[in-house]
Amino acid sequence: MVDSMRVGIVGLGLIGGSIAAGLKAAEQYEIHAHDLDSSAMALGESLGIVDQIHPTLATLPSAVDVLMLATPVRTLPSILPHLAEFEGVLTDVGSVKQPIVDAVLSITPQLAERLVPGHPVAGSERHGVGAADANLFRYHKVILTPLDVTQSDAIERIQTIWTSLGAEVVEMSVAHHDDVLAQTSHLPHLLAYTLVDVLAGFGDEREVFEYAAGGFRDFSRIAASDPEMWRDIFLTNKEALLRLIETFSAALNQTSKLIEAEDAEALTERLTRAKAARDYFTSIQPKSPQN
Amino acid sequence: MVDSMRVGIVGLGLIGGSIAAGLKAAEQYEIHAHDLDSSAMALGESLGIVDQIHPTLATLPSAVDVLMLATPVRTLPSILPHLAEFEGVLTDVGSVKQPIVDAVLSITPQLAERLVPGHPVAGSERHGVGAADANLFRYHKVILTPLDVTQSDAIERIQTIWTSLGAEVVEMSVAHHDDVLAQTSHLPHLLAYTLVDVLAGFGDEREVFEYAAGGFRDFSRIAASDPEMWRDIFLTNKEALLRLIETFSAALNQTSKLIEAEDAEALTERLTRAKAARDYFTSIQPKSPQN
Numbered sequence: 001m002v003d004s005m006r007v008g009i010v011g012l013g014l015i016g017g018s019i020a021a022g023l024k025a026a027e028q029y030e031i032h033a034h035d036l037d038s039s040a041m042a043l044g045e046s047l048g049i050v051d052q053i054h055p056t057l058a059t060l061p062s063a064v065d066v067l068m069l070a071t072p073v074r075t076l077p078s079i080l081p082h083l084a085e086f087e088g089v090l091t092d093v094g095s096v097k098q099p100i101v102d103a104v105l106s107i108t109p110q111l112a113e114r115l116v117p118g119h120p121v122a123g124s125e126r127h128g129v130g131a132a133d134a135n136l137f138r139y140h141k142v143i144l145t146p147l148d149v150t151q152s153d154a155i156e157r158i159q160t161i162w163t164s165l166g167a168e169v170v171e172m173s174v175a176h177h178d179d180v181l182a183q184t185s186h187l188p189h190l191l192a193y194t195l196v197d198v199l200a201g202f203g204d205e206r207e208v209f210e211y212a213a214g215g216f217r218d219f220s221r222i223a224a225s226d227p228e229m230w231r232d233i234f235l236t237n238k239e240a241l242l243r244l245i246e247t248f249s250a251a252l253n254q255t256s257k258l259i260e261a262e263d264a265e266a267l268t269e270r271l272t273r274a275k276a277a278r279d280y281f282t283s284i285q286p287k288s289p290q291n
Numbered sequence: 292m293v294d295s296m297r298v299g300i301v302g303l304g305l306i307g308g309s310i311a312a313g314l315k316a317a318e319q320y321e322i323h324a325h326d327l328d329s330s331a332m333a334l335g336e337s338l339g340i341v342d343q344i345h346p347t348l349a350t351l352p353s354a355v356d357v358l359m360l361a362t363p364v365r366t367l368p369s370i371l372p373h374l375a376e377f378e379g380v381l382t383d384v385g386s387v388k389q390p391i392v393d394a395v396l397s398i399t400p401q402l403a404e405r406l407v408p409g410h411p412v413a414g415s416e417r418h419g420v421g422a423a424d425a426n427l428f429r430y431h432k433v434i435l436t437p438l439d440v441t442q443s444d445a446i447e448r449i450q451t452i453w454t455s456l457g458a459e460v461v462e463m464s465v466a467h468h469d470d471v472l473a474q475t476s477h478l479p480h481l482l483a484y485t486l487v488d489v490l491a492g493f494g495d496e497r498e499v500f501e502y503a504a505g506g507f508r509d510f511s512r513i514a515a516s517d518p519e520m521w522r523d524i525f526l527t528n529k530e531a532l533l534r535l536i537e538t539f540s541a542a543l544n545q546t547s548k549l550i551e552a553e554d555a556e557a558l559t560e561r562l563t564r565a566k567a568a569r570d571y572f573t574s575i576q577p578k579s580p581q582n
Binding site for chain 2: 141143180181183185187188190192193195196197198199200202207209210219220221224225228230231234238241242245247249251253255259260268270271273274276280282
């Protein structure tokens with residue numbers, strides 16, 4: 001571990017900006033940043049969370065020890081070619097892990113041994129570097145999915161960064177990550193989007209929203225996320241998601257049949273099982289203001 | 292309108308208790324209450340939100356001007372026979388409105404002209420009179436579904452009560468209420484229960500819950516509600532709910548097909564439509580701490 005690590009952040013939005021803010025607060029990091037939007041970089045500099053901005057990607061790789069990609073997954077093919085000479089550790093923050101692995105192996109395979117794909121399981125409805133929050137990752141899990149060939153000192157370096165940000169670091173395989181996240185995040189978002197879309201399609205949209213009780217309010221909050229980001233997540237985690245949709249549809253169909261048959265006993269059993277799962281979930285949550 | 296209205300509450304749980312607390316705070320009401328659980332009544336009395344408890348239902352009807360039923364819908368057949376001699380206005384707080392209408396028309400048809408079915412669109416994960424909150428209904432809508440034969444002074448009396456509690460009163464037909472609530476509340480709850488149940492059924496339950504991101508957390512919060520209450524809601528609003536499940540399943544199947552075909556454009560359009568609906572929803576929300 002170096003005394004002062006030089007970290008380059010590509011993409012200075014909410015996530016990239018919050019990483020910058022948290023690492024500056026930790027006082028052991030020198031923060032470099034590149035964003036296609038020069039006003040985002042200027043704002044990052046004026047907020048004091050970026051030490052040096054890089055108007056082009058060309059100068060960034062040679063200036064830092066670690067590069068963190070915090071841009072949408074669809075930008076990887078345009079970013080990676082600039083990293084051919086990069087000698088440090090590469091990581092990212094994407095919600096699906098297979099795409100970064102595939103992109104690196106195909107575009108810059110020489111980086112595979114220093115690739116540590118990462119996913120901070122945290123989010124916010126807010127956007128942009130102006131909403132950067134040094135505590136965004138505190139108490140949250142960050143999942144790293146290193147490859148078999150990834151060097152252990154590369155993994156340690158990324159662990160150090162996330163620990164500095166107050167996150168709890170765990171490791172799992174790429175495939176396992178993408179399966180688990182399809183269950184806990186991608187399918188719920190897909191259901192929320194679908195429900196809001198279905199309800200908005202009914203005759204008097206205003207009325208549907210006016211009488212929205214707790215149930216729908218929580219759903220629609222989920223559906224407030226960035227459509228393009230979620231489209232990319234759904235498409236890049238397609239296989240796991242499609243399997244899950246099938247499982248969910250079958251379960252919904254079963255519940256529907258229980259209601260149709262007015263099978264109160266079986267219905268109660270099903271609802272009680274779900275409540276028990278939720279109660280268990282609540283019991284294992286860390287004590288943090290965000291839960 | 293009378294100077295001091297005598298209100299009888301049957302069922303002193305969170306909703307009944309919060310009505311009692313709110314009306315006592317409004318200072319123009321004399322609160323009577325009956326509950327099968329004598330400790331709930333004792334607690335209500337010690338909290339100062341009930342003026343007189345009725346250990347049996349027999350003495351309540353003749354002591355009050357308005358009776359509010361705040362018990363589960365399945366208790367109606369055992370409660371209504373005690374109201375044969377009741378001369379005041381009858382209302383309830385159920386989430387589905389057809390059952391109270393059917394029960395009154397079949398058991399105590401003489402009350403139909405003084406029946407004002409009601410539904411406060413508010414809720415909480417908490418339970419019991421101990422969680423009673425005088426402000427639970429403030430800024431929330433209360434939907435009244437009077438019958439064609441309901442007398443206008445009966446409607447006015449119930450409007451007065453809810454206005455005293457800070458709620459906004461609206462009127463609609465029984466059938467329309469049950470349709471709209473199936474959309475905004477019953478279907479979302481059914482989806483949440485189903486998702487939590489499906490995920491809990493996967494191999495490592497602990498893991499699924501540990502990595503739960505925003506999406507799943509919001510869903511599982513919904514599924515924390517009382518299973519027996521929701522079973523009753525699903526069964527009593529069966530027709531509207533089954534129609535909606537079918538519509539939702541078809542939409543989910545369409546989205547699934549878009550993902551399978553990797554139709555990025557159509558998928559973006561669908562997600563953007565949902566986000567626009569959510570944004571509209573947010574814009575019409577009243578400014579209250581609960582939204």
